[in-house]
Amino acid sequence: MRARASVLLLPLAASACSYQHYQSTFGNAATEARQFNILFIIFLLISAIMYVLVIAFLIASIARRRRAGAANVMEDKRHHETDPLMRTGLIAWGALVGTGLVALAIASFVADRGMASAAASEKLSITVTGNQWWWDVRYNAADSSKMVRTANEIHLPVGVPARILLRSNDVIHSFWVPSLAGKEDLIPGRDNDITITPRKVGIYRGQCAEFCGAQHAKMALVVDVDSYPDFLKWWQHQLQEAAAPANPLALAGYKYVTTRACGSCHAIAGTPASGTVGPDLTHLASRRTIAAGMLPMNEGNLYGWVADPQSIKPGTKMPTVGLEPSELHAVVAYLETLK
Ligand SMILES: [Cu+2]
Secondary structure, eight states: OHHHHHHHHHHHHHHHHTTTOBOOTTOOOBHHHHHHHHHHHHHHHHHHHHHHHHHHHHHHHHHHHHHHOGGGHHHHHHHHHHOHHHHHHHHHHHHHHHHHHHHHHHHHHHHHHHHHHHHHTOOEEEEEEEETTEEEEEEOOSSGGGOEEEESEEEEETTOOEEEEEEESSSOEEEOOTTTOOOEEEOTTOOEEEEEOBOSOEEEEEEOOSOOSTTGGGOEEEEEEEOHHHHHHHHHHHHSOOOOOOSHHHHHHHHHHHHSTHHHHOBOTTSSOBOOSSOOOTTGGGSSEETTTTEESSHHHHHHHHHOHHHHSTTOSSOOOOOOHHHHHHHHHHHHHOO
């Protein structure tokens, strides 16, 4: 029975872990998530103690009443009113409940201050904008030549507090990377932010946590926590413009993408494509997924997506363009060079 259950669960576990790594509120992979978890355990322990005591008193009183017998009910009541032991017991119980509540209040205050102090020492500023149904990501820098734009994948250096400014272009979304921090909404016309101080190098999955339309469930993101040198390497790479197409097929794809509809919705740095309706494609092939965490980034999925995005994510703002097979080959060959 047990063996069969684990066999059934195996493919589920494998598909969840293969390219997106895991998504767990117990991940403890950032200071913020850890503070939440410590707070959760304190709440759980104090509430559990109270619960066990209440149930123990309940059982004890039922047992006592049973022993005393139904006939003595009136007498028993009078007896209680004057029983000094009962009075002390009730006062002690009240004091215990009061102390428990004060302890919970102090614990949540300390957790809140801890998170606020991380926010004050922020070193990296990123703007994440929610769109139906993908995430636009911009790394802010005073020097505009140091700004990076990408989509659906965020890289963070381990140990560095990152302040993520949350905006929305359409409806309310919610930014949630359970292993790293709590949820925070992206609300049109409102400036929200969340601070994440990653503690462990790894890949974490995030998910939009506020229903935002038909493809809400297919609006995920990948957070890649890198060592500091790896992060700098990634950043330097993202700052570069797209490489020029190296072979005739890719060149044909380049021409298609930059002169037809694609370029009016997508930007590719260093080319005439400069649309802002869809994700930036400059380094598309260096990302782990396409279509907001829906599909692993690979050749087959690029074919499927570019040929018919509406069948993969019905309602998506990317229309099915209707390319000829030769155009599709060329476009995918070009997209694959966008490392
Ligand atoms: Cu959503």
